[in-house]
Amino acid sequence: xxxxxxxxxxxxxxxxxxxxxxxxxxxxxxxxxxxxxxxxxxxxxxxxxxxxxxxxxxxxxxxxxxxxxxxxxxxxxxxxxxxxxxxxxxxxxxxxxxxxxxxxxxxxxxxxxxxxxxxxxxxxxxxxxxxxxxxxxxxxxxxxxxxxxxxxxxxxxxxxxxxxxxxxxxxxxxxxxxxxxxxxxxxxxxxxxxxxxxxxxxxxxxxxxxxxxxxxxxxxxxxxxxxxxxxxxxxxxxxxxxxxxxxxxxxxxxx
Numbered sequence: 001x002x003x004x005x006x007x008x009x010x011x012x013x014x015x016x017x018x019x020x021x022x023x024x025x026x027x028x029x030x031x032x033x034x035x036x037x038x039x040x041x042x043x044x045x046x047x048x049x050x051x052x053x054x055x056x057x058x059x060x061x062x063x064x065x066x067x068x069x070x071x072x073x074x075x076x077x078x079x080x081x082x083x084x085x086x087x088x089x090x091x092x093x094x095x096x097x098x099x100x101x102x103x104x105x106x107x108x109x110x111x112x113x114x115x116x117x118x119x120x121x122x123x124x125x126x127x128x129x130x131x132x133x134x135x136x137x138x139x140x141x142x143x144x145x146x147x148x149x150x151x152x153x154x155x156x157x158x159x160x161x162x163x164x165x166x167x168x169x170x171x172x173x174x175x176x177x178x179x180x181x182x183x184x185x186x187x188x189x190x191x192x193x194x195x196x197x198x199x200x201x202x203x204x205x206x207x208x209x210x211x212x213x214x215x216x217x218x219x220x221x222x223x224x225x226x227x228x229x230x231x232x233x234x235x236x237x238x239x240x241x242x243x244x245x246x247x248x249x250x251x252x253x254x255x
Contacts, residue, residue, distance in 0.1 A: 030138040040143040049151030060159040064166025085182040086189035102206035106239035117218025118228035152207030
């Protein structure tokens with residue numbers, strides 16, 4: 001790749017970041033405490049959050065079992081197999097829970113939001129709203145943005161719960177680890193402020209980022225089938241990369 005190509009891509013990326021920030025300000029400026037707006041938010045919360053439960057919960061259960069398996073096989077070599085619950089919980093609450101939930105959410109709900117808004121633009125529905133003096137950002141974009149921000153922390157909590165359950169079933173039912181030791185070690189090691197709160201902060205930040213990228217990509221997509229396809233692909237790629245980068249930054253700040 002030539003130097004000019006790198007500069008062009010860098011300029012394009014910086015331009016998109018600036019446009020995305022301005023778009024966020026437009027979204028926040030349309031926030032109203034009206035019954036109609038929050039009713040639409042609740043409807044979108046169902047479509048975005050509830051319909052993501054299957055992939056989130058199924059993935060969480062088997063992630064928990066894998067963590068329990070790997071943790072047990074490692075800890076048993078040091079005679080600390082009773083700490084498998086604590087290790088799994090710390091791994092989930094601090095890192096894997098928010099990150100994996102965000103990645104799955106970007107792939108399932110983020111692409112859905114971007115595709116839906118992009119198709120509305122391609123079929124000129126957004127233009128029709130403007131002709132009727134209806135702000136498309138307030139009517140279409142804002143409810144989906146708020147619903148995505150609200151959904152991700154709740155899905156993260158459910159992910160953590162099912163993953164812990166999966167690790168518990170493996171450790172207690174498969175390896176016959178004493179369930180009292182499993183829970184007591186977890187409760188003694190996991191700290192509310194250091195672990196639960198840091199994971200919650202990450203999930204909120206990830207929710208804002210994924211929601212913003214999804215609605216921005218859909219709203220700025222080219223009004224063609226190819227443009228919508230590119231928008232959905234960019235939502236997953238950009239969202240996943242930014243989530244991983246922010247995870248490092250937030251971990252460094254919250255330690």
